[in-house]
Amino acid sequence: MKRIALLGLGQVGQGFYEVFEHEKARVAAMTGVSLDLGAVLVRDTQKPRNVMPREGLLISNPDRIIDDTVTDVIVDAINDSTLGYRMAVSALAHGKHFITADKVLVSRHFEELHALANRHGAAFLYEASVGGGTPLIKPLRALERAGEITSLRGILNGSCNFILTGMRDEGASYDTMIARANELGYLEEDPRDDLEGYDTRRKLRILCCVAFGGSVPEADIPCVGITRLRERDIAGLGKAGMEVKLLASAQRQGKGVAAFVFPCAVPRLTALAGISGPLNLVEVTSKYLGRAGAQGLWARARAAAPPATRCLRI
Numbered sequence: 453m454k455r456i457a458l459l460g461l462g463q464v465g466q467g468f469y470e471v472f473e474h475e476k477a478r479v480a481a482m483t484g485v486s487l488d489l490g491a492v493l494v495r496d497t498q499k500p501r502n503v504m505p506r507e508g509l510l511i512s513n514p515d516r517i518i519d520d521t522v523t524d525v526i527v528d529a530i531n532d533s534t535l536g537y538r539m540a541v542s543a544l545a546h547g548k549h550f551i552t553a554d555k556v557l558v559s560r561h562f563e564e565l566h567a568l569a570n571r572h573g574a575a576f577l578y579e580a581s582v583g584g585g586t587p588l589i590k591p592l593r594a595l596e597r598a599g600e601i602t603s604l605r606g607i608l609n610g611s612c613n614f615i616l617t618g619m620r621d622e623g624a625s626y627d628t629m630i631a632r633a634n635e636l637g638y639l640e641e642d643p644r645d646d647l648e649g650y651d652t653r654r655k656l657r658i659l660c661c662v663a664f665g666g667s668v669p670e671a672d673i674p675c676v677g678i679t680r681l682r683e684r685d686i687a688g689l690g691k692a693g694m695e696v697k698l699l700a701s702a703q704r705q706g707k708g709v710a711a712f713v714f715p716c717a718v719p720r721l722t723a724l725a726g727i728s729g730p731l732n733l734v735e736v737t738s739k740y741l742g743r744a745g746a747q748g749l750w751a752r753a754r755a756a757a758p759p760a761t762r763c764l765r766i
C-alpha cells in the first residue's frame with residue numbers, strides 16, 4: 453500500500469483527485485500496489501467545493517503531513533511556492549517522493565531539489581509544471597538519454613498566444629484581449645508573469661535543464677514579453693506573411709546552451725504559426741530523431757474543455 457497526500461484542491465488538485473479516485477483500482481490491478489489518499493491540504497476546509505473528499509480527509513495544517521511517517525508520496529497542487537518548497541524539502545529529506553505542478557518552485561530550486569532527492573533515494577517529478585497535461589518532460593528525458601538534443605523551441609504560454617491570436621484574427625486591441633483573457637481566467641494571479649514572459653522563461657529553464665542535462669539559470673535567458681506589441685505590428689507583419697508568437701528557444705552551443713524568450717515573426721504555414729488560442733507547442737531537434745513536436749492545451753481556463761494532447765512528427 454502506498455499512501456499519498458495531496459496539497460491543494462483547486463483546478464489542478466480537483467483534477468488529480470477525480471483521476472485518482474477513478475483510476476486507483478485499475479492501477480492497483482496493473483501494478484499490484486494499492487494507493488490510498490490519506491490527506492488533502494487546503495487553506496480553507498469549510499469552503500464549498502465542486503469536489504468534496506470523504507469525511508476527515510481535508511486538513512489545513514501542513515505540519516500534519518510534514519510530521520507524519522505514513523505518507524509515501526506528496527502531490528503538490530497548491531499555488532504557494534514558499535509552502536511548497538518547505539513541503540518538498542521535508543518530504544525528499546525523509547525519502548518521500550514529491551510530485552509538483554508548480555513551475556515557480558521547480559525553476560527556483562531545480563538543482564537543490566534534484567540533489568536532495570538523489571541523496572535520499574526519492575523521486576522529484578514535475579511533468580505538470582510545463583504544458584499542464586501535455587507530456588513533455590518524460591519524452592524529453594528519454595530523448596536526452598537516447599541521443600543528443602540539439603535545440604528546442606516552442607510556444608509555452610497559452611495566455612500570450614490567446615492574446616496574439618485575437619489581435620491577429622479579429623484586429624482586437626492588446627487591451628481588449630487582455631480583458632478577455634482575464635475574464636476567461638487565463639492570466640496568472642500577477643499578469644506580468646504571462647505578459648512579460650517570466651512564465652515562459654521559467655518553463656524554458658526547466659525544459660533546458662532536462663533536455664540538455666545541465667543547469668541553465670533563469671538569469672542566463674534574456675526575456676522580452678509581449679507588452680510592447682501593438683495591433684499595427686501584428687497587422688504589418690501579417691501583410692508580409694508572418695505571424696507574431698512569443699517564442700521560447702534554446703540551442704546547444706559547444707558545451708553551453710544559448711536560450712531566449714522573445715516575440716518573433718514566424719512564417720505562416722509553419723507548425724508554430726498554426727498554433728492558435730491557448731495552445732502550446734514544443735518542437736525538439738535531436739541528432740538521431742530529427743525534428744519532433746508535442747502540442748497540447750494547458751489547463752488554466754476556468755471552464756476549460758478536457759486537455760487535448762497530440763504528439764506529432766513534423
Ligand SMILES: NC(=O)c1ccc[n+]([C@@H]2O[C@H](COP(=O)([O-])OP(=O)(O)OC[C@H]3O[C@@H](n4cnc5c(N)ncnc54)[C@H](OP(=O)(O)O)[C@@H]3O)[C@@H](O)[C@H]2O)c1
Pocket residue numbers: 459460461462463464465493494495496497499512528529530531532535553554555580581582583584750751752753
Ligand atoms: N491551473 C492550471 O492550468 C495549471 C497548469 C499547470 C500547473 N499549474 C500549477 O499548479 C498549481 C495549482 O494551480 P491551480 O490553478 O490548481 O490553483 P488554484 O485553483 O488557485 O488552487 C490552489 C489550491 O491550493 C490551496 N492552497 C493555496 N495556498 C495554500 C496554503 N498556504 N495552505 C494550504 N492550501 C493552500 C488552495 O486552498 P483553498 O481551496 O482552501 O483556497 C487551493 O485548493 C500552481 O502552482 C500552478 O502554477 C496550474
